[in-house]
Amino acid sequence: MIPRTCKRRIPVALLLVATAATAADTGIVLDSPRGGWRNGSLAEDKESAIVAAYPKPPVDRGGQKNRTLIEGQLRQAGKNRPPGRLIVNGIDMPLYTDAQGRFVKPWAFGPGSNSVEIVAPGGTRRRLQFYENHAEKTHSKLRVVLGWDDPRAEVDLHILTPDGEHAFWAQPLLKRGGGLDVDSVDGGGPEIFSTATPLSGNYLVYVNYWGNFNAxxxxxxxxxxxxxxxxxRITIVSNENTPDERQETVVVPLRRVGDLTFVRSLRYGEKK
Structure with missing residues (x-):
């Protein structure tokens, strides 16, 4: 595994709408999210279903509120083209499409300034920023995002908390708050764990090559x-969308169905 750490600069402007070029110039259509101020959520509770996606609803078993769809089209893409890239707040993952170049990704955006960048296989880009001001949202103090580079593989994120709870696809919510926001099984992720009230102590992060998924x-x-x-690629984010934000990315290979791999132990809070 290859760790990498970085510190992301948080924009100070409250309203930024930035696109490198128009969709006509880049061949990239981004239907959602929109730039500017927004107060949107797709799923208001754990029973809500994502039904607005094209060409098919993404399978999302995440239990927390306020998922949002990132959806659009790479007009020059086809089923034999390499994947594009999706970069959300500096987190980079492959972007797979259908034969018409359509893509749909569920995501959980925190409050404050967020960015979405789409990179087509040929290198053209479209980028936007928006300010999420949903009144019920709080800043995530600890977030873990998983993505992978095989659209037919189903990989699961597992988080063990300091008090012994286990957040994963069959038990997405923690009793003390937090859990899986997004548990996406189609197209290489993402899976997203977050908590605004992490316990002091060691969190254990695992990934599991659970099986495969297709039509x-x-x-x-x-x-x-x-x-x-x-x-x-497992990205660990602390103090998201604040001046103290830090990111660490760990790269972990998986070879066989059933592989359960320990990613790392991370400590939250002061050492006693």
Whole structure:
């Protein structure tokens, strides 16, 4: 595994709408989210379903509120083209599309200034920023984002908390608050864990190559994926969207269905 740390500069402007070029220039259409001020949420509670996506609703088992769709089209993409890239607040992951170049990704945006950048396979870009001012949202003090580079593989994020709770797809919410915002099974992620009230102590982060997923559903065929070596990127964010934000990215390879890999232990709070 290859750790990398960085500190992201948070824009001070409250209203920024930035695009490198128009959709006509870049061949990139971004239908959602929109730039500017926004007060939007897609799922208001854990029972809400994502039904607005095209070409099909993404499967999202996350339990927390306020997921948002990132959706649009790479007009020059096709099923034989390499994937594009999705960069959200500095977190980079592959962007897979259907044969018409359409894409849909659920995401959980925190309050404050957020950025979304789409990079087409040829390198053209479209970028926007918006200010999320949802009154019920609080800043995430600890967030973990998982993405991977095989659209047919289903990889799961597992978080063990200092008090022994286990957040994962079958139990997305923590009793003390926090849990999985987004648990996306199609197209390489993301899976997102976040908490605004982390406990002091050690959090353990794991990834599991659970199986494969396609239009017919789940399967455990060892050959029903695109790559013999799946690369996962786990980004750990502390104090998101504040001047004290820090990011660390760990790269972990997965080879076989069933692989459960320890990513790292991270400590929150002061040492006693």
């Amino acid at each position: 017919a559903g789940y399967n455990f065929d060892p050959d029903a994926h695109d790559k013999p070596l799946i690369t996962t």
